[in-house]
Amino acid sequence: MNNNFEELQSKWDNNKKTIESQPSTFNELYKLIKSKERENYFFYYGTISTLFITFVVIALFLIYVAPVKAMLSRLGAGLMLLGLLFRIGIEIISIYKAKRINNTESTLKTAENTINFHQFRKFIHQIISPIIIILYTAGFYMITPEFSLHMQLWNIVLIDVSYVIIGVILFIVIRKGVKEEMGKLREIMRLRNELIE
Amino acid sequence: MLKNNNTLFESVYDQHHPMVLQMCLGFVKGDSSTAKDLSQEIFIVVWNNLSKFKGASSYKTWIYRITVNTCLQFVKKDGKVKTVPTTEIENKASVAEDGSTENNNIPQLYKAIGELNEVDRLIIMMVLENQDYDCISEVLGIKPTNVRVKIHRIKKRLEIILKSNNNE
Numbered sequence: 001m002n003n004n005f006e007e008l009q010s011k012w013d014n015n016k017k018t019i020e021s022q023p024s025t026f027n028e029l030y031k032l033i034k035s036k037e038r039e040n041y042f043f044y045y046g047t048i049s050t051l052f053i054t055f056v057v058i059a060l061f062l063i064y065v066a067p068v069k070a071m072l073s074r075l076g077a078g079l080m081l082l083g084l085l086f087r088i089g090i091e092i093i094s095i096y097k098a099k100r101i102n103n104t105e106s107t108l109k110t111a112e113n114t115i116n117f118h119q120f121r122k123f124i125h126q127i128i129s130p131i132i133i134i135l136y137t138a139g140f141y142m143i144t145p146e147f148s149l150h151m152q153l154w155n156i157v158l159i160d161v162s163y164v165i166i167g168v169i170l171f172i173v174i175r176k177g178v179k180e181e182m183g184k185l186r187e188i189m190r191l192r193n194e195l196i197e
Numbered sequence: 198m199l200k201n202n203n204t205l206f207e208s209v210y211d212q213h214h215p216m217v218l219q220m221c222l223g224f225v226k227g228d229s230s231t232a233k234d235l236s237q238e239i240f241i242v243v244w245n246n247l248s249k250f251k252g253a254s255s256y257k258t259w260i261y262r263i264t265v266n267t268c269l270q271f272v273k274k275d276g277k278v279k280t281v282p283t284t285e286i287e288n289k290a291s292v293a294e295d296g297s298t299e300n301n302n303i304p305q306l307y308k309a310i311g312e313l314n315e316v317d318r319l320i321i322m323m324v325l326e327n328q329d330y331d332c333i334s335e336v337l338g339i340k341p342t343n344v345r346v347k348i349h350r351i352k353k354r355l356e357i358i359l360k361s362n363n364n365e
Contacts (some may be wrong), residue, residue: 107338
C-alpha cells in the first residue's frame with residue numbers, strides 16, 4: 001500500500017512543480033472579482049428591490065390613482081400590501097442566513113449553516129410563499145367589486161382571468177423552487193454525512 | 198490601503214495558487230477549465246475575507262478551509278461534479294506523450310483520486326499536501342482520531358483503485 005501511495009505522492013509533487021511554473025494572471029482575477037461583487041449585490045438585493053418597488057407602486061396606486069372607499073376593498077388592499085411587506089421581511093432574514101454561510105469556517109460548520117439556509121428556503125417556498133399568494137389573491141378579489149363599479153365588465157373579466165394565469169405561472173415557479181432546494185439539501189446532507197460517518 | 202490589500206492578496210495568491218489549483222484539478226477529475234474556474238472562485242472568497250483574517254490559524258489552513266468548502270459547494274451548485282470521460286482522460290494522456298511538458302501520469306493521478314467520493318477526495322489531497330491530522334481536523338471540524346480512521350480507510354480504497362487501474 002505504501003509503495004503505491006508513495007508513487008501517487010511523487011506524481012502529485014511533480015505536477016505541482018508544473019503548476020508553480022505558470023505565471024499569475026491578476027488582471028483577469030481582479031476583473032472577475034469586480035463582476036462577482038456586482039452579481040452578489042443583485043443576488044442579495046435584487047429580489048428585495050423588486051418587491052419593494054411593487055409595494056410602493058401598489059400603495060401609490062391605491063392611495064392616489066384609485067383610492068378604495070369600501071371597507072371590503074380597504075381590507076383587500078391591506079392584505080395585498082401586508083403580504084408584500086411580509087415577503088420583504090422574509091427575504092431580509094434569508095439574506096442574513098445566506099451571509100452566515102462563511103467559507104472560512106470549518107467544513108462541518110459551513111455544511112450545517114448551508115443546510116440551515118436551504119431548510120429555511122424550502123420552508124419559504126413550501127409554506128410562506130403560498131400563504132402570501134393566498135393573502136394577495138384574497139386581497140385582489142376583495143378589491144375587484146369596487147373596481148367593477150368604475151370599469152366595464154370585460155375589463156374586470158380580463159383582469160381576473162389574467163390573474164389566474166399569473167397564479168398558474170407562480171405555482172410552477174414555486175414548485176420548481178421547492179424541487180431545487182430539495183435537491184441542494186439532499187446533496188449537502190449527503191456530504192455532511194460523508195464527513196461525520 | 199487598497200494597494201496594501203492588493204499586495205497581501207497577490208502574495209497569498211502566489212504562495213497558495215499551485216496548491217489550490219492542484220486540489221481543484223483532483224476534485225474535478227482533471228477537467229482543467231472547471232478547475233481554473235473553481236480556483237478563481239476560491240480566490241474571490243479569499244479576497245473578500247482577507248481583511249477579516251485574524252491569524253487564529255495559518256494562512257495555509259485558512260485557505261484549505263476555503264478550498265474544501267468552495268469545492269463542496271460546487272457539488273451543491275451543479276448537483277454533482279462533472280466527470281471527464283475516461284476516453285478524454287486517455288486522449289489527454291496521449292497528447293502529453295506527444296511532447297508537451299505535462300507529466301504523462303497526471304491524468305491517471307486525477308482519475309484515481311476522482312474515483313473516491315467528494316469528501317474523501319479532498320481529505321486525501323490534503324494528505325498528499327503533507328498536512329497532519331490536526332490541520333485536517335481543523336479544516337474539516339471533526340476530531341483528529343476520526344480523521345486518522347478516515348485516512349486509513351481512504352488509503353485502502355485508493356490502493357484498490359490504483360491496483361485495478363494498473364491492471365487495465
